[in-house]
Amino acid sequence: MSDCLFCRIIAGEIPSSKVYEDELCFAFNDIAPQAPTHFLVIPKAHIPSVSAISAENSAVVAHIFEVIAKIAKEQGLESYRVVSNIGEQAGQSVFHLHFHVLSGRDMTWPPG
Ligand code: AMP
Numbered sequence: 494m495s496d497c498l499f500c501r502i503i504a505g506e507i508p509s510s511k512v513y514e515d516e517l518c519f520a521f522n523d524i525a526p527q528a529p530t531h532f533l534v535i536p537k538a539h540i541p542s543v544s545a546i547s548a549e550n551s552a553v554v555a556h557i558f559e560v561i562a563k564i565a566k567e568q569g570l571e572s573y574r575v576v577s578n579i580g581e582q583a584g585q586s587v588f589h590l591h592f593h594v595l596s597g598r599d600m601t602w603p604p605g
Pocket of ligand 1: 498507509521522523524525526577578584585586587588
């Protein structure tokens with residue numbers, strides 16, 4: 494989608510600090526990190542949020558979680574949190590499916 498920020502990052506039209514890329518997904522550091530490690534993993538296909546995951550497109554989600562585990566292992570992350578916000582009330586500000594990976598500080602539960 495030409496008007497989607499994350500589609501434009503995938504296309505290289507907007508610069509990003511890339512962490513990982515393959516044919517299905519892209520990972521890059523969050524521009525406003527909320528922890529010492531904070532990167533986002535997104536599908537290359539435009540999916541608006543978790544709410545739009547279906548039998549037709551869910552394979553990429555399994556792939557993304559494999560990639561998260563691989564990057565975490567490579568970066569030596571022993572404890573980390575994976576978050577996806579769905580809808581404005583939950584804090585979603587970019588409507589292209591993304592998984593935040595946060596690590597490197599104490600975290601509270603439940604989240605605020
Ligand atoms: P959310 O609020 O859950 O939709 O997450 C969107 C995330 O994208 C936020 O944590 C933003 O800091 C991050 N973000 C927005 N623009 C950029 C950008 N150009 N590069 C990297 N991260 C971004």
